Structures are given as C-alpha cells and as structure tokens.
Amino acid sequence: MCILAILYRVARGTPILVAANREERFDRPTQYPKIQSGFPRVVCGIDRQAGGTWLGVNQYGLFCAVTNRRKLRLPLEPRSRGTLCRELLDFRTARDAANYAAKELATGAYAGANYICADARHAMVVHGGDRLRVVELSSGLHVISRGDVDAYGDEREEFVRRMLELHTLDSAVTFLAVASRVFSRKMDQAGRRGVVLTGSEFGTVSSTLLSLPRKIQQAMYQYAPGPPCDCAYDDLSALLRQVLSAERSRKCREANGHDGKTPSKSRARPKVAASQPVKKKK
Numbered sequence: 194m195c196i197l198a199i200l201y202r203v204a205r206g207t208p209i210l211v212a213a214n215r216e217e218r219f220d221r222p223t224q225y226p227k228i229q230s231g232f233p234r235v236v237c238g239i240d241r242q243a244g245g246t247w248l249g250v251n252q253y254g255l256f257c258a259v260t261n262r263r264k265l266r267l268p269l270e271p272r273s274r275g276t277l278c279r280e281l282l283d284f285r286t287a288r289d290a291a292n293y294a295a296k297e298l299a300t301g302a303y304a305g306a307n308y309i310c311a312d313a314r315h316a317m318v319v320h321g322g323d324r325l326r327v328v329e330l331s332s333g334l335h336v337i338s339r340g341d342v343d344a345y346g347d348e349r350e351e352f353v354r355r356m357l358e359l360h361t362l363d364s365a366v367t368f369l370a371v372a373s374r375v376f377s378r379k380m381d382q383a384g385r386r387g388v389v390l391t392g393s394e395f396g397t398v399s400s401t402l403l404s405l406p407r408k409i410q411q412a413m414y415q416y417a418p419g420p421p422c423d424c425a426y427d428d429l430s431a432l433l434r435q436v437l438s439a440e441r442s443r444k445c446r447e448a449n450g451h452d453g454k455t456p457s458k459s460r461a462r463p464k465v466a467a468s469q470p471v472k473k474k475k
Contacts, residue, residue, distance in 0.1 A: 194339045195247065195260040196388060197309060198353055198376075200368050201316045202332040207365040208313040209256055209405035212372035214421070215247050216390055217398045226416055228432055234439040235282045236414070236432045238399070245275020248401055249282050250414075252439040256311045256405060257281040257290055262339045264305025264322050274306040281310060291317035295327050307337055313407070318342045334358065348385055365404045369413065376400055377421035389422045402426065409437045 197213040204210055217223075224239035226249075237249025248258040259278040277297055284290040287310040294308040298321035308319040316330035320341055328342055334357060335342050336350045345351065356375045362368045377400070380387030390396040400421035404413040414433040415426040 194390075195258075196336070196338040196349055196353065196376075197258055197260060198334065198336045198357060198372065199309065199311065199316065199330070200334050200357075200362055201311060201330055203334070204363055204365050204368060206408065206411075207404055207406040209254075209311050209316075209403070210362075210365055210368045210372075211248075211256065211258070211401065211403040211405075212369075212376050213248055213258060213401045213403075214376050214388060214390075214397050215399045215401075216396060218395050219398060220394075221398070223398070225418060226414075226429055226432070228436055233283065233285075234436045235279075236429070236436045237279070237282065238416075239279075240273075240275045243273035243275055245273045245277065245279045246282075247275055247278065248403075249279070250403070250405065250433060250436065251282045251284075252436050252443075253285045254312055254405055254437060254440070255282065255284060255287060255290060256309070256403070258309045260307045260309075260337055260339065262305040262307050262320070262322050266301075266323060267304055268302055271304040272302045274303055277303065277306075278308065281308065287312040287315045287317055291319050291327055294319040294321075295325060298325055307342070309337065309342075313405075334362065349380075349388055352386060353388060365406060365411070365413070369402050369404060369415070373402055373415075373421070373426065376402075377417075379422050389420050391420065396420065400424075400426070403433075405437075409434055409441065412437055 194216045200210040202208045222241035226238040229235045234252040237246040250256050259274050281290040290310040306321045310317045318328045320326040336354050360371050376388050378387045379389045397420045400417040402415040412433045414429040416429050417424045417426045
C-alpha cells in the first residue's frame with residue numbers, strides 16, 4: 194500500500210513537504226537511497242526485485258512517488274509500478290511527469306497505482322485504478338494511501354490528517370517534527386489510532402521525511418530503513434542537496450557559455466621590441 198502526506202505551498206519558503214511510509218513484504222530486497230547514475234541526477238531508493246523506486250527527487254526539484262491501490266481488472270503480467278515511478282524522475286516538471294504517467298496507465302499494463310508528481314509550480318496525482326483520473330492539487334495538506342487523494346473514510350488517512358491539522362504547519366521545521374511523530378506511531382490492538390503497519394510478512398518497511406525549499410542549503414531528507422517506531426531516521430540531506438545543486442551548476446555553465454570544463458590558458462607571447470634602423474657611418 195504505502196501512505197503519504199504532502200503539505201503543498203503552505204510553509205514559508207518551502208513549496209513541498211512530504212512524509213511517507215512504504216509498506217511491502219519484509220523479505221523484498223531494497224537498496225538504501227543514494228544518488229543514481231545517469232542524467233538527470235536522481236536520489237532515491239531502489240527495489241532490487243523489480244528495479245524501480247517508490248519515491249525520489251531529481252535535480253530539477255521534481256518529486257515523484259507511487260502508492261498501490263485497488264483495481265479489479267488486472268493485466269496477466271503487469272509491468273512494475275516502481276519502474277514507472279523511476280521513469281517519471283527523468284522529466285523536468287510535474288505536469289510532464291503526470292502526463293506520461295497517465296499515458297502509461299491508459300495502456301492497462303499496470304496493477305492499481307497512484308502517482309504523485311510535484312514541483313514548486315504544480316502538483317498532480319494520477320489515479321490509475323479501474324478509472325483513470327488526473328487531479329491537480331491545490332495549496333494545502335493532502336493525504337493519500339490506497340484510494341483517491343483526500344478521500345475520507347480511510348481510518349489511517351483520517352488519523353494522519355487529524356494529527357497534522359492539530360498544529361499550525363507554517364514552517365518546514367514544524368511539519369517535519371510533527372510528521373515524524375505521527376508516521377512513527379503504531380496502531381493499537383484494534384488496528385486504529387496509528388500509522389505503522391506490523392505483521393509477520395507484510396508491513397511498514399521504511400519511512401521518509403522530505404523538505405524541498407527554495408534554498409537548496411535548507412533541503413532535508415530523512416530516511417528510516419525500517420519501521421520508524423523501532424528504527425531511527427538517518428539524515429540523507431547532503432545527498433539531496435548535491436542532487437539539487439547539479440541543476441544550479443548546469444545553469445551556471447550555460448550562463449558562462451561553456452560546458453563546465455576549465456578553458457585552456459593560451460600562452461602569452463613575449464613582447465618583441467621594435468627594431469631600430471641602423472645608422473650608417475659617414
């Protein structure tokens with residue numbers, strides 16, 4: 194499944210704030226998030242079984258994530274939903290990524306999925322269930338899991354929304370502090386009033402807290418490589434800032450009119466004194 198909350202264009206100076214728990218089989222092999230090879234630069238974790246990802250950010254500041262959802266009509270051999278999520282991170286804008294996701298899902302080659310694509314200008318959710326829909330997110334708090342975004346009725350989503358809205362989420366620091374507590378909370382014995390799923394084979398396998406501000410040096414990426422109720426968040430902010438800085442460096446190179454290579458210095462020619470005419474002796 195997975196559950197994700199995004200605070201979009203609310204906090205001062207930070208258009209995108211995300212808290213997300215990944216839910217999967219505990220025995221499914223996963224690669225710890227890192228900067229992936231290739232262009233554009235991308236930081237994300239990798240599902241080693243299928244080769245895709247569940248969440249990532251590229252050098253253009255584009256955030257993409259996927260959550261599984263219900264779908265009645267399934268293909269015989271569905272294509273990996275995580276692979277599509279990884280492909281979306283090759284785009285520059287959320288709108289272009291969402292259009293591509295919708296085009297792919299329209300082929301019917303995938304099991305049920307929701308794709309969240311957001312940048313500083315636009316945020317879109319592509320619902321790939323039995324009916325394909327693209328929803329543009331307004332400024333505010335949005336929660337999504339195995340159904341439509343902001344669809345009331347799911348107890349976990351309601352719990353997340355209620356707990357987050359108890360606070361004034363006007364800064365990245367406040368959101369991340371509150372979200373870390375909310376997304377680390379286990380469900381009670383009745384399976385309520387919590388977020389973390391526990392079980393013998395399937396449950397919460399990791400958690401991510403993400404801040405994408407306008408100032409790169411303030412970007413934050415925290416990752417718990419296990420249920421966040423039992424596993425501390427590691428700080429991967431340096432990786433995120435490195436990826437985001439790649440786009441700034443590219444723009445600087447273009448502005449300077451070269452590809453970033455240090456131009457070779459031409460050797461200065463020594464000055465030669467002008468020759469004087471030779472006077473003849475009389």
